[in-house]
Amino acid sequence: MGTRIFLLSILLFFCSCQKFLRENPNGFLAADQYYKTPEQAKAAVNGTYEGLGKIFTVDLGVSVSAVFALEYITGYSNRPRPSGFEDDQFLRLDKIDPANSRLQAWWAAYYKAIENCNSVIENINNTKVLDTATSRQYLGQVYFLRAWYYFQLVRLFGDVPLKTTPTKDLDNIFIPKTPMAQVYDQVVKDLDMAAASNLPWTDQSGRVSLGAVKSLLAKVYITMAGYPLQKGKEYYIKAYEAAMEVVNSGKFELFDDYSELRDIAKQNTREHIFMLQRHPTEAASIIHFGYLPYPDQPISIQPAYGGAMAPEQSFYDSYAAADKRKAEQAFFYTRYPNYSNPNSIVQLPAPFIFKFWDALAEQTGRSGENFPLIRYADVLLICAEARAMADGGSTADAVAIGAYYQVRKRAMPGEQRPAILEVDQVLKERYWELCFEFQTWFDMLRTRKALDVPSGQIVPLLGYKAPRHIKAFTEADLKFPIPLAEIQKNPALKD
Template identity: 35%
Template sequence: MSNSGCKKFLDEEDPTNLSPSSFYTLPEHAEAGIAAVYSELRFIGGGAGIFSNNWQMFDAPSGIQSTETAQNSDLNNLYSLIYDGSNLHINQNWNGFYKVIAQANLVLDKVPGINPMDAVQKKRILGEASFVRAWAYFYLVRLWGDVPLILKPITSPSDPNFAPARTPQAQVYKQIVDDLVLAEAAGLPFMDASGRTSTAAIKTELAKVYLTMAGQPLNLGAAYYKLSADKAKEVIDYSTSNPSSLGLFTSYAAIHNATNDNKIEHLFGIQYNDAAGAGNPLQSSYLPLHQPLVSKIDGIGTSIPTPEFYASYEAGDLRAKNREGYFFTDYYTDGFKLPLINRGKPFIFKHFDLVANGTLGVEGTSRSDLNIPQIRYAETLLIYAEAQNRADGSPNAAAYAAVNAIRKRAQLADLTGLAQTQFEEAVWRERWHELCYEGITWFDMLRLRKAYNETTNGFDNFIGHLNKSVNQPLQSKNLLFPIPTPEIKNNPKLVQNPGY
């Protein structure tokens, strides 16, 4: 009797034990699945050892950023250009992007089989998942070059993709484009204040991918500059017709005001909501080390501008003005009381949340809902200006209008009458000064094989450029990060990048 009873118990299924095959059966499961995809994106703000976050890896080697804190060796090694495959940031970003891809692959694989389900809802969710997968692979291919291209869920160690080989970059880029084109056709709102993927974000990401493919390492040239310009122009044209829903904020303060998350200029961001238990984790990184800036957040100063970059802004550029642009040199006692305290050097104000940190007469809450920006309309404008100039051989009126919109907000004079190369370098300078500290500058350096020289106001070749943060030249090996050492050990098909 005991044997038969045991057999029956073992044969029965536990209705509370969910698996991908049993879970993806209802439209509500599809919604939960795409929510899980978005949730995974927050690894970018996740901790990377003491006093650091994964997000900092994207700017640390660029030379425009430094640190006041010497306690995180992994972050210090990124700043010093002496990192290797054991670096915690490198390992966590690799793993983080592939976790995002794994969640997106589940949605893309399982949701098509859910029936009955509203066709519009299904198309939307598949479009969102396609965009996020493309977003993740775009980071991976720029950071590591040839990377494993995994497009289906991995179900067992016998799966061929359990230990995948590296896929040529050109094939990875083709998949990125395919995913974004699918997402573009999904009928998503042009702007979406909920924080979900929007058509404006998809089109700008596609323009950015084309711009990157036009440059290094694929070097596909004029045809891809044209694709980039045309796609960015679609977003610009929508803004022209719908200025109240898409455009540039009138002030820089609006960029780091959490009430503006996912609106107007913010086309896509990593979503944070402290009330839901997911507050922005980056505020202390930008506050001065051990100075009484705010009463509730201890500043650690691990992301600060280099003096040379701060000094490279044009005279009168509002972006360099204290507490009005992207930097601050003094702030209120405890964040909300007079007198102002001079901090002795510039700090980054671009991601400063006044609600969390405080402002005059209002004490900070220490809780931040501010998103981490991924795509801003300012970048759309600069993509168009650069791509159109390269595609057509000279800047047209629309390209001038795009870059001059950025300069007008900075209270700088319009650009006029420039030859192709002069205009191109002027747009690059705007990219460095407008998009700084958003995880963009390093990728510009990779695709251009150029680096901004703050002393000459020109551009050096990437290899040999002196990184002023540590006074070390960039080397050819710095064009790619090392494959994480644990991945190399666990998967014999992976071959390490040159120089590591």
């Protein structure tokens, strides 16, 4: 789907109400019929955000959502609700069938979004209806989004088709795969363009900000430094420097309490650098319901709607007893008041994820809670890891240690600041801090390391058998196959 023709899809319109980007389908328009007014140009830019939410399937519920595959494959989660064979391929670490619809969902969501980005970039550059400052900021947002989509694709699938111009006819639509190094170079180029577009450091509306651009650049550089490109020290330093730009901006800070991560009044502020914008009626979130206990634990108005994901008991047990993230109703919970009788406490059969609990959705059955895509905690840990790797695996750099310690101290207030920081300390912290935010698999791919939860040690990924899996990881497990439907449509995608 991604390498065939797409007309410009105008699917999102910006609304200042509650500061989110609403999904509002409005049909399909050819580019030569659009960009005639500032309002049309703005709507076209808003449409490029659509791809962020496509993998968080809403209309058909959690049972077909592609996004959970990113956590299933790590081996640190389970699915309390019975699942189909397509999810089981990730949960068990079976060989993934190229016909698995989860693969097609990822591919189609991002390539459609890329096509829209390409169209907007070409037409915003040519339109005369925008002033220069507005045009630059619109382009900055779209360059960032195109980089985001390609960054997801190249990490998941490896070599993928690289296309930076819109499709206008049926000629040359069978595009072959591009070597991943070239895809990464284009991602960096797009982010450099976004960084030069005069975006503000923060944006409480949920639009792309300079903070998001620099944070993603740090993530891209630390990925390029590791596997599979293995560019090494030069790129660890680049990652450190990009992360430090975010730190030195003074625009971001960690929340004091973990409950603030799910405070709807604090979305798109402070620790939340970039979020998926949701709304309870126009762009609902599945996350609250996807993490509800199943079957039929009576703690919400829709008690049986969840069951998509829960932590493996051994992962939950890997947190230190004093870790505040393990405290009841921080990242997890083991009991909750009965929805119809709050004086009665329901004891859950195992730990479940509370990290993204939406208190309003508990009552209404619709969640409008935004979901974090980039958090400041992530950037601080990138800063620490990148410096430690650049220094040979450990560092005495005070800035890097301070970045790590901010995250660690929030979880373990009584722990002393280390004098020397080992990279494995940072990696452990990433597993515990960023759990179930769809980040861990990408960390495992770029570091080729895993958290052995029984011992609490960082171990090589290849040869490691995760708690939920039926076998140990091999090289063949580290890249999703190109969807069969895409190969059938485009033979140039064959290996």
